[in-house]
Amino acid sequence: MKFAITSKGDAKSNALMHKIRNYLTDFKLAYDDSEPDIVISVGGDGTLLYAFHRYSGRLDKTAFVGVHTGHLGFYADWTPDEIEKLVIAIARTPYQIIEYPLLEAIIRYQHDGKETRYLALNESTVKSVDGTLVMDVEIRGEHFERFRGDGLCVSTPSGSTAYNKALGGAILHPSIRALQLAEMASINNRVFRTVGSPLILPAHHTCMLKPVNRLDFLVTIDHLTILHKDVKSIQYRVASEKIRFARFRPFPFWKRVHDSFVSN
Secondary structure, eight states: OEEEEEEOSSHHHHHHHHHHHHHHHHTTOEEOSSSOSEEEEEEOHHHHHHHHHHTGGGTTTOEEEEEESSSOOSSOOBOGGGHHHHHHHHHHSOOEEEEEEEEEEEEEESSSOOEEEEEESSEEEEEESSSOEEEEEEETTEEEEEEEEEEEEEEOSTTTTTHHHHTTOOOOOTTSOEEEEEEEEEOOSSSOOOOOSOEEEETTOOEEEEESSOOOEEEEETTEEEEEOSEEEEEEEEEEEEEEEEESSOOOHHHHHHHHHTOO
């Protein structure tokens, strides 16, 4: 088995990274930074997001496992004091593969016919470069509403506990193949009206955003923020690809939700 490790970059994470690498090479596993079978993320959820984007071109061949060096994460379930146990599990134990759905974003442009495709593990947001965002929202090719407000957030089920939750969105179990559209400070009065509630769309539904006046937008894909100019449309749907996590023990989603948001 070939493995790679990504680190948050702080002293604690880097020390654990070197420790894990030394242990696994002692077990005769090969370190391969370009074509790993398993990627170990050491840090937090942000570190795993980085690892996901780094290896997004080989999602069908690479599985991920997370070690958290700070607060308990939704993607990182192993602790620093469990490193020896994790190493033995990776080296000696067949692991279970758990797959989570991803979000596909396709941005099309006004003039040249080109398009840009992204995959997001958590969410994608759209905001105006300055002023109010005005977007026509289409669902399955039909006009749904004209949104006016600070922005829109489209999230995956596994990302529903992140920015989406802060916007009042629902928490979805990551086994559900769906996407969620949540509003950021929508303008609702006698003149302008939006649905005002998060929308959960199944995998066979597509959400299309079409600019009404301005054509330049700040689009985030997880932790990345990109300025896109002359935008014709932004299309969101559940991606055909999935992220694969290597599970060596149970990691119940609702327990993670409880421990993160309810437990003292």
